């Protein structure tokens with residue numbers, strides 16, 4: 857089965873790489889260096905479970921999963937962003953460690969202590 861192309865543009869990808877250092881379709885100001893700091897502060901590694909709240913198109917949650925080997929759940933409301941993130945997870949072979957869910961921070965369908973770490977980059981809940 858062939859996957860559809862990522863719905864991105866060369867110009868926007870280039871701008872994003874120059875500004876934050878990555879091309880995830882970010883909708884905020886978290887840089888690659890800051891995402892790496894986050895990985896260290898949250899002690900992300902294989903076996904750890906991260907909730908990325910307000911995940912948008914998967915920045916930085918997908919990057920953190922790829923970089924550290926942790927599992928990640930991406931939670932947000934807009935379906936288009938979640939769809940793009942899910943597609944990227946499949947394309948990058950992260951889909952066994954990544955799930956997307958349409959949910960708000962106010963109503964999360966998870967039991968207490970489901971996650972080892974929670975991140976929310978450029979999100980004001």
Ligand SMILES: C[S@@+](CC[C@H](N)C(=O)[O-])C[C@H]1O[C@@H](n2cnc3c(N)ncnc32)[C@H](O)[C@@H]1O
Nearest residue numbers: 882883884910911912915932960961977979981
């Ligand atoms: C500025 S964007 C940042 C997206 C992504 N984290 C990034 O850095 O590219 C803020 C995101 O937070 C989401 N958001 C805002 N309030 C939220 C809430 N209460 N629960 C879940 N997501 C929320 C929005 O839908 C939006 O996708």
